[in-house]
Amino acid sequence: MLLIGATGGTGREVVRQALEQGERVTVLIRRESDRATLPTEVDAVIGDVTDPASLEAALAGQDVVVSALGVRRGQAAGTVRSSGTANLVAAMAVTGTRRLLAVSSIGVGSSVTAQTRPARLLWPRLAGPGRIPEASRAEDAIVASPLEWTIIRAPRLVDGPPSGRLALGESLRLPLGAQLRRADLARALLDSVRDYAAIGRTTTAVTLSPSARGWSAGT
Numbered sequence: 001m002l003l004i005g006a007t008g009g010t011g012r013e014v015v016r017q018a019l020e021q022g023e024r025v026t027v028l029i030r031r032e033s034d035r036a037t038l039p040t041e042v043d044a045v046i047g048d049v050t051d052p053a054s055l056e057a058a059l060a061g062q063d064v065v066v067s068a069l070g071v072r073r074g075q076a077a078g079t080v081r082s083s084g085t086a087n088l089v090a091a092m093a094v095t096g097t098r099r100l101l102a103v104s105s106i107g108v109g110s111s112v113t114a115q116t117r118p119a120r121l122l123w124p125r126l127a128g129p130g131r132i133p134e135a136s137r138a139e140d141a142i143v144a145s146p147l148e149w150t151i152i153r154a155p156r157l158v159d160g161p162p163s164g165r166l167a168l169g170e171s172l173r174l175p176l177g178a179q180l181r182r183a184d185l186a187r188a189l190l191d192s193v194r195d196y197a198a199i200g201r202t203t204t205a206v207t208l209s210p211s212a213r214g215w216s217a218g219t
Helices: 009-020 032-037 052-059 080-095 117-127 131-143 180-193
Strands: 002-006 024-029 041-046 064-067 099-105 148-154 156-157 166-169 178-181 201-207
Touching: 002 009, 009 180, 024 032, 024 052, 032 041, 041 052, 052 080, 052 131, 064 080, 080 099, 080 131, 080 178, 099 131, 099 180, 117 131, 131 148, 148 180, 156 180, 166 180, 180 201
Parallel strands: 002 024, 002 064, 024 041, 064 099, 099 148, 148 201, 156 178
Antiparallel strands: 166 201
């Protein structure tokens, strides 16, 4: 398994849970100093999603890719998410790696109409300028590819242990305050790796809270 975005909060949780499951994990890191932040059991390769050649090298021998590529809070949206995803898709086509699981955002595609009205109006502002269009472009690159892809859209990501209250569906109706624990997102990604029914599907994930109102399950 190759993980993109391993040094972010979601990526670190994917690494932790994947190792617990006995997976052999390879991560793409931009700097040699990033190795110090990773468990010793992880294989790390130097590369960058803006460098297609380094992606092809990192993909050698891999059968699954998990992309937690995103933009850290407080950073400008830029175009790294969309261009990096396009580079990843192209590199996977070259190397013959077929399975891709990627994190996206609510507010993209059909998830817009599935949100409550307050969430639909305010989420793009809360997410940050340009982030929703950037996530949409990244999704477009994946969906247009011949890969065996799965996309999981997330609301606001928060830290915390696995909740046991993960909900996953294609048309979850989320209130404005909906959150997803990174540990729950990591579980959803890893559970989908060998779930063939998840191939070609885009779903939304949320951590249910006893205090959450306005939530309803879709398909």
